[in-house]
Amino acid sequence: MIAARADVTQYVIWHRTNTEPLVRMGHPVGAEMLDIDVKALASAVDELVHLHWLSDQTGELMRVLERLRTAIRSPAWNRKITFFQVKTEEVPNENPEAARREFAKLMPITDHEDDVEILQTCISLYGSTLSFSKMIAVCDHILRLSDDLSVQMQYTSVKAGRYLLVDDIQQAGLLFDQVATMAREARDVGELNPYEEWLFAVTLSHLGLLKRQPELLDEAIALVNRQLAVPNWKPAGLERLNRLIGDCHRYAHRWADSEAAYRTALAAVETPAARIFLAEAVLNQGRPTDAAAIIDAVQNEALEREEYEDYVFGFTAIAVETGDRNRMQQAARKLEGFESTAPYFEKRRLLLLLRAKQVIELGRTPKNIRSIRRLVAATARSINRYAILEPNWNGLGVNINKALDDLADRLDPPT
Numbered sequence: 001m002i003a004a005r006a007d008v009t010q011y012v013i014w015h016r017t018n019t020e021p022l023v024r025m026g027h028p029v030g031a032e033m034l035d036i037d038v039k040a041l042a043s044a045v046d047e048l049v050h051l052h053w054l055s056d057q058t059g060e061l062m063r064v065l066e067r068l069r070t071a072i073r074s075p076a077w078n079r080k081i082t083f084f085q086v087k088t089e090e091v092p093n094e095n096p097e098a099a100r101r102e103f104a105k106l107m108p109i110t111d112h113e114d115d116v117e118i119l120q121t122c123i124s125l126y127g128s129t130l131s132f133s134k135m136i137a138v139c140d141h142i143l144r145l146s147d148d149l150s151v152q153m154q155y156t157s158v159k160a161g162r163y164l165l166v167d168d169i170q171q172a173g174l175l176f177d178q179v180a181t182m183a184r185e186a187r188d189v190g191e192l193n194p195y196e197e198w199l200f201a202v203t204l205s206h207l208g209l210l211k212r213q214p215e216l217l218d219e220a221i222a223l224v225n226r227q228l229a230v231p232n233w234k235p236a237g238l239e240r241l242n243r244l245i246g247d248c249h250r251y252a253h254r255w256a257d258s259e260a261a262y263r264t265a266l267a268a269v270e271t272p273a274a275r276i277f278l279a280e281a282v283l284n285q286g287r288p289t290d291a292a293a294i295i296d297a298v299q300n301e302a303l304e305r306e307e308y309e310d311y312v313f314g315f316t317a318i319a320v321e322t323g324d325r326n327r328m329q330q331a332a333r334k335l336e337g338f339e340s341t342a343p344y345f346e347k348r349r350l351l352l353l354l355r356a357k358q359v360i361e362l363g364r365t366p367k368n369i370r371s372i373r374r375l376v377a378a379t380a381r382s383i384n385r386y387a388i389l390e391p392n393w394n395g396l397g398v399n400i401n402k403a404l405d406d407l408a409d410r411l412d413p414p415t
Contacts, residue, residue: 001055004048011041012071020073038076049084061088076115082106083118086125100125111137116146123158128305135162149186153179153199160206165342173210179203194230197223201244209251217248224248238268243277250277255284272298272307276314280376283314288321308338309345316352317376320359320369332356348375 015037022030045068052061062085069081082105089099099121109122119142127135139155139162146152160175183200186192192200201223208216224241233241246261262278265271275298283291295318300311312334319327335353340346352375359368 001048001051001057004044004051008041008044008048008068008071011037011044015041015072034072034074035076037072038074038080041072041077042080045080045084049088058088079106079115079118083115083121086121109138111141113141114145116142116151119145120151123155127158132162132166135159149182150193150196150199153182153196153203156182157199157203157206165344167344167347169210173207176203176206176210180207194227197227201227205244205248205251208248214252217252221245221248235268239265239271239274241265242268243271243274246274246277246281250281253284255281259285272300272303272311276307276310279318280314283318283321284373288318291318292322292324292327305338309340309349312338313348313352313376316356317372320356320364320372323364325360328356328360332360351375 019030019033019037023034024030045065048064049061052058052064065081065084065088069078071077082102086099086102086106089102103121103125106118109118113119119138123130123135123138123142130138136159139159142155143152156175156179160172160179163169163175164172180200180203183192183196183203186196187200201220204216204220204223208214208220224245228238228241242261242265246258246265249255249258249261258281259278262274262281265274266278275294279291279295282294295311295315298311300308303311312331315334316328316331319331332353335349335356338349340349352372355368355372355375359372362368
């Protein structure tokens with residue numbers, strides 16, 4: 001921390017003694033040096049923010065950042081400080097509402113925005129509310145601005161996910177294929193970093209499901225197991241990795257293996273997604289009563305909108321297979337009580353509601369049970385929607401408490 005603060009202080013001194021005089025004189029080199037200084041000092045401050053997270057000293061970070069606002073007298077630097085404050089609210093504190101309040105200071109985000117991190121944060125905070133065309137436009141803008149492999153893989157995947165949600169399975173598959181090709185080509189000439197390897201595994205899981213090719217799912221599992229072989233993962237990282245293994249087995253209908261992976265994930269950290277999909281894996285092994293107990297433990301009133309969709313779909317399938325009329329009526333009310341986040345899900349929600357009501361009125365038959373199972377296992381719903389929206393910060397890739405939480409553990413230990 002002391003060394004990082006010294007780096008920041010030294011660069012501020014260099015800026016004020018070298019760049020500022022050129023800018024005041026209107027020297028043609030001044031503007032170019034100002035741009036270099038904003039980027040260089042931002043990198044130094046990013047390291048300082050990172051160290052505050054690792055040291056669990058985020059309480060003072062907002063004040064530290066505010067003091068740095070005057071380090072460079074530039075609108076671009078002012079926006080950068082606000083970005084760091086957004087990041088401080090969203091990542092260690094898991095406070096998206098506070099982060100959105102800070103991010104409002106950066107609005108409006110126009111087509112001329114050239115800060116990739118600000119654009120990434122816009123998707124992270126507002127991704128679920130952006131229209132299809134706006135999301136595609138922002139992703140394309142990010143892809144034009146950055147040639148970083150991680151960014152190219154991530155935001156091509158985000159685009160693929162959006163095409164999937166509007167029921168364009170073909171375009172989604174083509175984009176996921178592009179990501180897999182990027183990863184394979186990069187791996188042929190070098191080694192993928194841990195985040196790129198993680199994105200590759202997620203992409204293979206998507207492709208394995210879309211193409212119904214178990215060998216792609218097994219390749220994804222092998223990549224995850226390679227990451228798990230690295231010691232000292234934090235609980236959030238163990239949960240995310242084991243949940244992806246569970247997803248791959250679930251897509252391949254290997255229900256017992258899927259159950260084992262989800263239970264390992266939940267032993268690390270309790271998450272709604274792992275519990276909801278554990279219930280589905282148990283249900284498909286012919287244990288509806290056990291599945292009902294598992295899904296009843298989900299605190300559904302606190303779920304994110306996308307998680308709630310998964311919860312209601314799973315709850316409905318379990319209700320039908322238990323034959324519990326009261327539970328089926330609850331399921332119908334839950335299905336009626338919300339509107340899905342995308343056309344793909346909305347069409348399936350309405351079909352599932354229709355089937356559930358038919359079962360309530362006419363009774364269960366093998367045909368309507370099979371129909372409900374197919375709807376619940378619908379392709380897009382099973383896609384890992386929790387993996388690809390958050391920006392890649394400090395090489396981490398995703399929210400510090402929700403994903404590959406290995407910031408400290410991959411550092412070389414002190415000698």
